Amino acid sequence: xxxxxxxxxxxxxxxxxxxxxxxxxxxxxxxxxxxxxxxxxxxxxxxxxxxxxxxxxxxxxxxxxxxxxxxxxxxxxxxxxxxxxxxxxxxxxxxxxxxxxxxxxxxxxxxxxxxxxxxxxxxxxxxxxxxxxxxxxxxxxxxxxxxxxxxxxxxxxxxxxxxxxxxxxxxxxxxxxxxxxxxxxxxxxxxxxxxxxxxxxxxxxxxxxxxxxxxxxxxxxxxxxxxxxxxxxxxxxxxx
Amino acid sequence: xxxxxxxxxxxxxxxxxxxxxxxxxxxxxxxxxxxxxxxxxxxxxxxxxxxxxxxxxxxxxxxxxxxxxxxxxxxxxxxxxxxxxxxxxxxxxxxxxxxxxxxxxxxxxxxxxxxx
Numbered sequence: 001x002x003x004x005x006x007x008x009x010x011x012x013x014x015x016x017x018x019x020x021x022x023x024x025x026x027x028x029x030x031x032x033x034x035x036x037x038x039x040x041x042x043x044x045x046x047x048x049x050x051x052x053x054x055x056x057x058x059x060x061x062x063x064x065x066x067x068x069x070x071x072x073x074x075x076x077x078x079x080x081x082x083x084x085x086x087x088x089x090x091x092x093x094x095x096x097x098x099x100x101x102x103x104x105x106x107x108x109x110x111x112x113x114x115x116x117x118x119x120x121x122x123x124x125x126x127x128x129x130x131x132x133x134x135x136x137x138x139x140x141x142x143x144x145x146x147x148x149x150x151x152x153x154x155x156x157x158x159x160x161x162x163x164x165x166x167x168x169x170x171x172x173x174x175x176x177x178x179x180x181x182x183x184x185x186x187x188x189x190x191x192x193x194x195x196x197x198x199x200x201x202x203x204x205x206x207x208x209x210x211x212x213x214x215x216x217x218x219x220x221x222x223x224x225x226x227x228x229x230x231x232x233x234x235x236x237x238x239x240x
Numbered sequence: 241x242x243x244x245x246x247x248x249x250x251x252x253x254x255x256x257x258x259x260x261x262x263x264x265x266x267x268x269x270x271x272x273x274x275x276x277x278x279x280x281x282x283x284x285x286x287x288x289x290x291x292x293x294x295x296x297x298x299x300x301x302x303x304x305x306x307x308x309x310x311x312x313x314x315x316x317x318x319x320x321x322x323x324x325x326x327x328x329x330x331x332x333x334x335x336x337x338x339x340x341x342x343x344x345x346x347x348x349x350x351x352x353x354x355x356x
Binding site: 046048050051057058059060061077078081085086087088117118162164166167180183185191193194195205206207208 | 336350
């Protein structure tokens with residue numbers, strides 16, 4: 001081997017030493033706990049929620065999300081028309097361990113590289129039913145743990161719903177006027193509100209999707225447009 | 241025709257006839273040249289332009305008034321345009337009727353992009 005070849009080989013061998021070390025992939029449980037705890041600082045984001053109804057045009061709404069340092073989140077859904085009112089929702093975070101236990105009881109969870117969402121590098125979590133069907137995919141910010149994007153799929157694998165942060169300021173100052181606390185009551189998925197009760201069946205809607213909580217054979221039952229983990233949480237909350 | 245031009249014409253005529261100019265004509269030409277007013281310097285011209293007549297005072301006053309007007313307009317904050325449609329106060333989700341929730345949704349292209 002000539003001296004020249006040796007020099008080239010040494011230079012090539014040194015390239016990996018120069019490269020940035022690849023971030024170690026976190027465990028699924030640790031990542032979910034981080035996502036459920038949320039970032040430690042305040043943040044301001046714009047989120048787009050899209051719903052894909054079969055055979056219909058997709059529908060969307062836009063939400064101004066403000067995260068307070070303690071984990072409380074204020075969501076203001078902006079109306080598409082100026083003459084309509086915006087809708088405000090305030091939510092406190094769930095105990096991360098309880099949330100993880102519920103997800104683990106329903107899904108098998110795997111972590112992979114998630115790409116970039118709103119200019120943030122993410123990890124992707126795939127939540128599969130025990131049958132193997134993909135139900136949800138979550139994109140979690142690698143630095144802060146903020147949930148950047150979530151997709152929900154139907155049994156046939158088609159996309160049912162996408163929630164995505166499209167603009168993010170983190171950390172961000174939180175306006176001092178944001179002091180409202182959540183109204184006590186049964187837990188509902190984001191954007192859903194009580195729509196009425198008839199014959200012992202309580203109906204909830206987000207204006208586009210619906211679910212019902214009723215009693216059948218002495219047991220509470222949830223039916224409607226909810227993923228299994230949300231349905232389980234609705235039942236836990238309704239049973240209390 | 242003034243005497244300056246007379247003397248110069250006479251000299252030109254004599255030159256064209258190849259006749260030498262008499263001493264008296266030369267003396268007259270020299271006298272006229274001395275008498276001729278020197279061309280104003282650039283500073284004299286500028287001073288003259290600035291100390292113009294009444295029209296210049298008017299133009300200066302108009303320019304100053306326009307300047308003051310621009311300064312005042314820039315200092316006064318712009319008043320927001322009156323809304324053509326009164327915006328409604330925000331609703332808490334617990335109090336929102338189902339129709340208010342339905343009104344929040346609009347048609348979408350289904351894209352998966354950041355906001356620009």
